[in-house]
Amino acid sequence: MTINKLNNIRGLLFTMLLTSVLSCSTPNPKANDVAPTPVKTLNPVSYGFDPVRKEASAPSVYKTVGVCNGLPRVNVKTAPGFCLGLVDNGEGMIKPRYTLAIDATHLLVTDMGSWNANKGKIYLLTFENKKWSRKTLVEATQLPEPQKCILDRPNQAVIGPKNEIYLASARCIATIKPLDKNAAATIQVKIGNLPSEGLHPIKAITFDPDGNIYMNVGSVTDNCELETSDVCQELEGNPARGVIRKYTRLADNSYEQNFEIFAKGQRNSMALAWNELNQTLWTGENARDYIERKDSALNGQEKPSDKMNVVQKGDQLGWPYCYDAGKVSPEFPHANCSQYKQPHLLFPAHSAPLSFLKYNGTLFPAWYKNRLLVTFHGYAHYGHRIVTYKRNDQLEPVGDPLSVVYGWDAQGGQGVGTPVGLTQGLDGSVFITEDNSQKILQLYYNEKEGAGAPVAELKVGTIIQDNSQLAIDFARAEEKRKVVFTAKLTNKELPLFTQIQNKLIDQNCTMCHGGLSYPSLQILKYDDVGNYKKLKDQLWPRLQGQSVPQMPPGGLISTNKDELFNLVKRWVEAGYPAP
Structure with a gap:
């Protein structure tokens, strides 16, 4: 031909035409408006196994029974006293990822729009007359370059230094003033020209007390599985992938564009949080898929575990050479896993932790103060949950996951839960954003309905046949x-x-x-x-x-x-x- x-x-x-649930990886790349810096490799890089994905065409149907803080109550299981209210049913949205509470009556919502580039939108939800209404705040036709980059698969909305609102997309980090009359005109790109090719283009960020940005730059491949040498070239390339970048904040509130590699060897850490108690970065790493294709003796539904890493500067975390706690990956049989930092905690396999929230509100029972809430987005059995953990003296989560929201698995015609972003509201409630189900939800607590203790219902290591x-x-x-x-x-x-x-x-x-x-x-x-x-x-x-x-x-x-x-x-x- x-x-x-x-x-x-x-x-x-x-x-x-897919009917499955979104996996924890990302799809084939599309051409971007700004050409990425080429990856320097000794061998051609393949994106490897491309996971099953869902591009929803209409919102899932959620059964509602009763009322939750004045909203329709979603019929899922929760810890006693908690309920899940339906804020926005999702009509017109494609892939919403994060909801940020601006004040008591306004929510900012990011919508990826597609796994393809430059299809995103930013919405504003307003609470009036005891209900939420939504309008489009920013779309691609309103923006010139370079501001348009913020609509290339926008993921996160988060409060940064000086209480500015930051947006994180596949290609850039920017600020926005969503309540200004012309919000689109207020967008300022803080960091641009981010690498966005490969399986993991989406960015997540968090800040330390000095306002420095820590950014996930996910891997190009699933597990560097087609590499022909003992060295994964994308980890060593320019730009390096599978790393955490640090961008230093300057005196004028801009950022030094010459970043440093804070840590490397993490596949894709979409959940990030800074622990001020011991000055470490918490990362929720989405581990590899399809390990059973390389080693048929392994149960691909139980392995590998996703991970929580407690990261310090210079840490080498082991991807793609090792999985779980120091186990050698089938593709790299000669790897020495003892030289890499071990994970702090193993999350259930393919649970896909996509957001960390350190709860500091007063609405929930006192037990939840300074504990971590985690979204398990995953496409497999252990996903579709909001969980928390016990903690140690360093406030780090320990032990087994305890469920706050569960039973969210499409039984009886109910839509399956696909939680991504967690954001605390001003009243202490928590807003949850679902991408595949296209929902904005509010997690609320009423002490009259129960004591709020999370439920130890998730039994890891029990899947024999799915x-x-x-x-x-x-x-x-x-x-x-x-x-x-x-x-x-x-x-x-x-x-x-x-x-x-x-x-x-x-x-x-x-x-x-x-x-x-x-x-x-x-x-x-x-x-x-x-x-x-x-x-x-x-x-x-x-x-x-x-x-x-x-x-x-x-x-x-x-x-x-x-x-x-x-x-x-x-x-x-x-x-x-x-x-």
Whole structure:
């Protein structure tokens, strides 16, 4: 196939219609307005296994029963005395991530908009007449460069030095004055040109008492799994990935752009907090996926654990060479895990801690004061919770997770919980933002309804066979595939593209992009120049292994690759017919 022939492609997009829950990783990269600094590697970097993702098209349906602080009460389990109120049902939002309480009647909400670049929005919620209403505060059409970078997958909204509101996106960190008449005009980029390619483009930040910024810069790959040497090149590249950056605050409240690498060897730490008691950084690290594909003796639902690290300057945390507490990764059998700092705490496998909140309010029972609340976003059994922990003398969490919100797992038609951001309100309540379910919620406590003790309901290490709805859907889809594909693969008279779907897509792409209840990936017509460019510039070279990430990871699963390439060539020459 030639590039000239590919130039004739019009209007085809491989659209994955997914019904699964978002994993703790991030998707394939898109081109950004500002070109990232190239990664210096000895070997080509592949993004490796691309996890199952969900792009929700409509908000999940939440059952509500009764009232929680004047809001509809979501029908999930909570610690006694707590309730979950529905602030915003999510119509019109795509992927909200954080909610920040500006004052008693205003909330700022970030919406990623998509895993694709520059689709984000910023919303303002206002409380009037005993209800919350939402308006769009900032969208891409309002912003020139360089300010537009803040709408490239915006994740976090947080209070920083001088009580300024900071926004963290994939490509930059900026401040905003959301209550000004023209909020878009107040956006000031503090840190720009951040690396945003690879599986983990999204940024999270926190501050120390001097206002210095600590930033997660997640890894390009899942576990550097296609590296051909004993050294993971992306850790050593420019820019280095899988690291925590420190940006020093200057006297004029700007930031030194020449950052330092505060710590390295962390895959993707989306939950960050500073512990003033001993001047350490807490990180909630989302560990690797698919370890069972490299070592079939391991239970991929129980391993590896996600981690809490207590980080000091210069720490080497072990990714990708080691997992859990000093266990050697299958890809790096010669690694010496004793040379790396061990995690402070192991979170349940694939629980996906996406936000830390050190509670300091007075609404909750006194036991919660200075304790850590954590969102378990995860796509697997241990996710879909808000948990807390006992603590030691350094205020660090210890022991097993104790649930504050749970039973949030789509049973009985209830929407599945996908909590991301946690933010404390001025009244001591906690606002929770869900991305896949597109909800803004309020966690409230009423002492008349219970004493508030968190519940020890989560039993780690108990999964033998996953009987969750996710696994049931996978099993049902697999049975459907066995019946449908056997007949299709032997039929030589099917239309050209149907043969491609059966022999190429369904046999090679569903491992990472499987559509659960769908027997195969669905192909939709979409007349869009960006989609045409993606097919021309990315699909063909990735299939041939000439671009990254190679698709599928490791190459085509076929004993006759030439036959598959010839089939694609015939399809191109036939004018790219599609259903």
